[in-house]
Amino acid sequence: MKTQTKLWAVVPAAGSGSRFSKTELKQYQYIHNHTVLEHTVNRLNSLDLAGCVLAIGEQDSFAQTLSFQHQHKLHFCTGGEERVHSVLNALTYLSEIADEDDWVLVHDAARPCVAEDCLRRLVQSAQDSNQSAILAIPVRDTLKYVASQNQIEKTVSRESLWQAQTPQMAKLGVLKHAIQTALAEQITITDEASALEHVNEAVQVVQGRSDNIKITYKDDLELARLILQTQTHS
Template structure:
C-alpha cells in the first residue's frame, strides 16, 4: 500500500501577540485570508487530506473558499498549539495509516513556496526520516541580561532557525508528542517532541521569506512577499 501524505494546520490559537481581539489567520491579504493562502500553498502538494484544528467557537473557518474543499477535514483544537496538533493526529489515526507521512504547518505562514514544500517531502521520503524546513542563522546573536545589557555574543555556527512545515510519520509524531507532554517537556515545535524521544530529524534549507505572521507589522511584510512571489 502506497503511503499517503497528510497536512495538519493548527489554527485554534488566540494569537495574543498579534491582537487581543483579531485572529491573525483571518486577516485579509489580496482578498483572501491568511489561512486560505496557507492551506492553498499546502494544496500544491498531492495531499490525501488536510486537517484544520480550529477553536470550538470558530464558525468562520468553514465558510472560507479553500482549494480542494473535498480534502479538507476539521477537528477541535486545544489550549496550546501542541494540543491542537495532537488532536489532529488523533483525528487522523481513524482515517489514515500509521505509516503515512504528516506535514504540520503554521496557520500564519502563508508564504511557503511550492518548491520548498516539494524539497521537504522528497527529503523525508528518500531518507525515510523526519525533517523540517529551516534556515541558517545569519545575524549576530547576543545573550542579553534582564536589564537589557549584553552579556556576550553567541556563536551562530551550527545554529538554524526552525520553520514549518515539519514532517514525520503519523505514529512517530503522535508517540513523540504524547511522551513529551507526559514528561512535561516544553514543546515549541514538532521537532522538539521528536528530539525528546531520540528520533533523528534533518533540516532542509528553506527560504527567509517563509515568514510567520506574529506581530501586526508582519502582515504588511507577508503582503509584500506574496505580491513579489506572484510577480
C-alpha cells in the same frame, strides 16, 4: 504487498494570537481578498495531499465558510489550549482515517508565504531518507546573550545554529507517540521537532527561504502582503 504511504497536512489554527491582537485573529486577516488561512492551506494544496486537517477553535464558525482549493480534502477538528494540543488533536483525528506510517506535514496557520519548491524539497528529502525533517534557515545575524537589564553578557556563535520554520514532517505514528510522551513527561514543546528530539527520533533540516515568515505582529501582515505579491509575479 504494502500500499504506498500517503501524505497528509495538519494546520493548527485554534490559537488566539495575542501578540498580533487581543481581539482579531491573525489567520482571518485578509491579504489580496483571501484570508491568511486560505493562502496557507492553498500553498499546502500544491502538494498531492490525501487530505488536510484544520484544528480550529471550539467557537470558530468562520473557518468552514472559507473557500479553499480542493475543498473536498479538508477535515476539521477541535483544537486545544496550546498549539501542541491542537496538533495532537489533529493527529488523533487522522489516526482514524490514515495509516500510522503515512507522512504528516504540520504547518503554522500564519505562514502563508511558504514557497512551493521548499514544500516539494522537504517532502522529497523526508521520503528519500525515511527520516523526519523540517524546513529551517541558517542563522545569519550576530547573536547576543542578554541575561538581565538589557545588558549584553556575551556574543553567541551562530555556527551550527538554524532557525526552525514549518512545515515539519514526520510519520503519523512516530509524531503522535513523540508528542504524547513529551506531554506526559511535562517537556516544553515549541514545535514538532522538539517532541521528536525528546524521544531520540532523528530529524534533519532542509534549507528553506527567509520569505517563509510567520505572521506574529501586525506589521508582519504588510510584509506578507508584499512577499505574496512578489511571489505571484516572479
